[in-house]
Amino acid sequence: MSSVQCACVLHGPQDLRYEDRPTAPPKSGQAQVQVVSTGICGSDLHYYIHGRNGDFVLRSPLVLGHEASGIVTALGPETENSGLRVGQRVALEVGIPCRECRFCVERDANGAASTKGPRYNLCENMRFCSSAKTFPHLDGTLQGRMNHPVELLHPIPDSCSYEAAALAEPLAVVLHACRRANFTSTPPNPRVCVIGSGAVGLLACSLSIALGASSVTAIDIDSTKLDFAKNAVGVNNTWQVPIPPKGTPPPKDKEEATQRSRDLANAAMADLGIASNDGFDIVFECTGVESCIQMAIFLARPGSRVVLVGMGTPIGTLPISSFALREVDIIGVFRYANCYPEALRLLGSGKLRGVEKMVTHRFPLEETERAFETLRRGRGENGELVVKVMVNVTSPESAPRVGTMAPPELA
Ligand SMILES: [Zn+2]
Ligand SMILES: [Zn+2]
Structure with a gap:
């Protein structure tokens, strides 16, 4: 085993450096x-461009990357019961909970605690x-080797590629969003709308289809993304938000801005053949843009839900009467819990249409800068659509293709 590994380290805005770092042996409970x-x-991109992501400012050099898959190369002490073995293909769940607070510890009726x-x-x-x-920062996955708690390493099904397994992270986000929205029970085959056709929005479309949505409509401002949603993912309908004609004055106040969102929602519903007193059973809002959140509320039918998957504007104006008096629930989601095994099972099942095509660009670790610049432009060197940019830290061709252990089947 090599004792030195290469890491791509962010030192400040657009200051990425490749550094050889010693590999430490895994500690107790780690692989x-x-x-x-x-x-x-997108959050990696914010750090890369600005050296910060919202309120979180880089205080010391940091390795970015949190959507990752890899191979177990060593097991530390006290990992015998992990079910992992050297050579195993795994996806890394990179949020490390404390296992002590009220959200981490759950007690059953007999008082027994699980973490x-x-x-x-x-x-x-x-x-x-x-x-x-948090400080000191915890390094991400744009590095050759890292030690990680075994319970946050999830076996990859043999039928799932390393790149697809890296998508388990954003897929876990939308799976968690579906669970929060009681997707499969209210009603059993919901009519779904997804606003925003970036990687997360497209995964929400694909997952909604796999979970049995009666129809899925993708909404975006970019027709190329909508073409992808239609052709690669197979959504039933797309609707392109019209760009206001040149010279349209900005809304003069928040009432007018909200009215414009209502008009857009009404136009979409009319084009899609949905009655104005009806709407979607679930709307996944994946942009975080204020006008899109407003539109999501107007697109929701009475008694339905709007799930806020995208995070953008921290403070905004919402049409309260339009959701409160129609009992439209607005649901917040933050990352995911207990979603990785199911996300990986889905990725290996072949039921998620278009996922493999979502990886539109790939670079080796030493070209991570190009990877960031590609995502930043949103278009490839030939003007083609960018959905998910992958950095292959290790060449997937040189890595073992299958693991021998099947992942646990979890509902
Ligand atoms: Zn992310
Ligand atoms: Zn905790």
Whole structure:
């Protein structure tokens, strides 16, 4: 085993450096993982461009990347019961909960405690690899080898590639969103709308189809993304938000801005043949843009739900009467809890249409800068659509293709 590994380290805005770092042996309860694929996400891009992501500012050099898969290369002490073995293909769940707070510890009727509470994503002391929220920061997955708690390493089904397994992270986000929205029970085959056709929105479309939505409509401003949603993912309908004609004055106040969102929602419903007093059973809002959140509320039928998957504007104006008086529930989601095994099972099942095609661009670790610039432009060098940019830290061709252990089947 090599004792030095290469890491791609962010030192400040657009200052990425490749550094050789010593590999430490895994500690108790940890395995060492050779990272194979890491997907680049919007939050990584924020850190890369600005050296910060919202309120979280880089205070010391940080390795980015949190959508990752790899191979177990060593097991530390006290990992005998993990079910993992050296050579195993795994996806890394990089949010490390404290296992002590009220969200981490769950007690059953007999008072027995388990440390994987159903909402450990809300852990008050969560440390997330590649985030500058906590200090000292915890490094992410744009590095050759890292040690990680065994209970957060999830076996990859043989039928799932390393790149697809790296998508388990954003898929876990939308799976958690579906669970929060009681997707399969209210009503059993909901009519779904997804606003925003980036990687997360497209995964929400694909998952909604796999979970039995009666129809899925994708809404975006970019027709190329909608073409992808239609052709690769197979959504039933798409609707393109019209760009206002040049010279349209900005709304003069928040009432007018909200009215414009209502008009857009009405236009979409008319084009889609939905009656104005009806709407969608579930709307996944994946942009975080204020006008889109407003539109999501107007698109929701009475008694339905709007799930806020995208996070953008921290403070905004919402048409309260339009959701309160029609009992439209607005549901917040933050990352995921207990979603990885099911996400990986779905990725291996072949039921998620279009996922393999979502990886539109791939780069080796030493070209991570190009990976970030590609995501930043949103278009490839030939003007083609960028959905998910993957950095292959290790060449997937040189890594073992299958593991011998099947993942647990979890509902
Ligand atoms: Zn992310
Ligand atoms: Zn906790």
